[in-house]
Amino acid sequence: MGDFRTSLESDIFSLGMLLLNIWTGRPPFSSESEAVSDLDAAERIRKNKRPPLPLVTVALPFPEHWPYFWALLVNMWKEKPDSRLSSHQVIERLDHIFEDVALPAVPSKPKLTISIDVGTSQTAVAVAYVSKGMLLDRQLARVPTALLYSEDDTVGSRSRKSVTIRDVFSPSFSLVAQKSTVFFKPSLGLYDPRVSIPLSRLYADYLRYLLNHTRLHLKQYFGYDPWTVARDDATVILAHPNNWRSAQQRILQQAAVDAGIVTSRDVTSKLHFVAEAEAAASFALLVYPNLRDKFEDTASIIVCDTGGSTSDISSYLVKSQKSQASHLIDMEELDAPFSLNAGGVYVDLNFSLYFTKLLMSHLTADPQAIQLELDAMNEFESYSKRRFNLSTDTIYVKFGSRGLSIPGIGVRKGTLEVPGPTATEFFQISVDKIAAALVKVKKTQNTSVIILTGGYAECPHFERIIRERLEVNHECQIILAN
Secondary structure, three states, rough: OOOOOEHHHOOHHHHHHHHHHHHHOOOOOOOOHHHHHHHHHHHHHOOOOOOOOOOOOOOOOOOOHHHHHHHHHHHOOOOHHHHHHHHHHHHHHHHHHOOOOOOOOOOOEEEEEEEEOOOEEEEEEEEEEEEEOOEEEEEEEEEEEEEOOOOOOOOOOOOOOOEEEEEOOOOOEEEEEEOOOOOEOOEEEEEEOOOOOOOOHHHHHHHHHHHHHHHHHHHHHOOHHHHHHHHHOEEEEEEEEEOOOOHHHHHHHHHHHHHOOOOOOOOHEEEEEEEEEHHHHHHHHHHHHHHHHHHHOOOOOOOOEEEEOEEEEEEEEEEEEEEOOOOOOOEEOOOOOOEEOOOOOHHHHHHHHHHHHHHOOOOOOOOOHHHHHHHHHHHHHHHHHHOOOOOOEEEEOOOOOOOOOEEOOOOOOOOEEEEEHHHHHHHHHHHHHHHHHHHHHHHOOOOEEEEOOHHHHOOHHHHHHHHHHHHHHHHOEEEEEO
8 A cells, every 4th residue: 555645646535435434333335324414424535524423323344433533534534644644644544543452362261350440339249251253342330338147147149237347448447237126337437346357258248249249140141150150260450549558458368268259278379469559540531532642741640549438549650651542551650659548438427417406406306317317318328428529519308208397407398508619628638638648749749640530539529629629720631530
């Protein structure tokens, strides 16, 4: 083809039609109903013009890569011919994309990888499975971070006592335990000794629960259980906070053995750990490839993964990447990552204290008070908190029935109205702590790009305050990658 720019004299027409084939997922003119649009696209290519962006691409097998194809089309038909990509450059970029979406090298045995990230309120489980004659298959799910125990301390769906894990991967995770009518709410970050189930047992039970339900899902999806086929060579990856060291990892190793995920003989070879900051950085750069454009002028970045009970902050130097379509990124830590005890759970705790004080002043003898508090907490965490933005906004928290009214504390038709200034105080301590840490790291590393990820970052009020503190006062660009 030669090193020609896109013009009618070169063979770029054929290449353009090839891209059209790739984009639409079918040979041009293969469908009578699409013949007119195909002819229009072909005529535009013949006239050295970029074809229009197709409206329907839902049937395409690799939708995450279509932005790369469209970028190729844009660069192939730039207004000035001298600024267009050469044919060799187009082929080279296509090569990278095809290499990325091609069938992976099939191992001699089926390969299964399970990745688990247990958060304060939600747990993510990702599965990648490949065997001979099939594409690499990926599955992803999020489930509540919770376990149910019966009175004899066995895991079961019918329970009188429930233990909700409030961040399994913290030195001692918080618990909310309910037994009969007694409701325990220990200080945040402290393991409640009144719960008779040992901490190590909770880890093992929860990992076993995740494995069993993962196997059930895979069996329904594939028609057989890949775990029984690939468990001898399976890889399990657990994410944990930045400040975890070997002592805490050993606890997880033993829990994985007790859960039947790995054996004591292969625990060190099949069970791998990844710091949450490293996982967040990789996630942001791989899932949002347009973020990499920011590194033309700024090679260093700060990643803040702010979740339920911890916020993990790290700084990296992005040294190189093979291509926009490649999943290979070379990053180097600029400083040791660290964790802060700050996150969305602390906002929930402040609301809980506020709500309990209001409720107990009016319903001290009401047996429904505990259930009302649970309803309000669930509503606040899952909905109200995630809608609050400005300090002038009012938070509305629904709980109980529509017939519930307590005028003395602002409850009407089962809805509590929380004034904006009061709601702002729920966030203040954790937001201030995270913002101060980011400012300190920003000054030390002299970077101008901060990537925010994690559940707490999805709260509009948190995002707005961080932007005000960092973007306005310190000329730093904030990128939300969730």
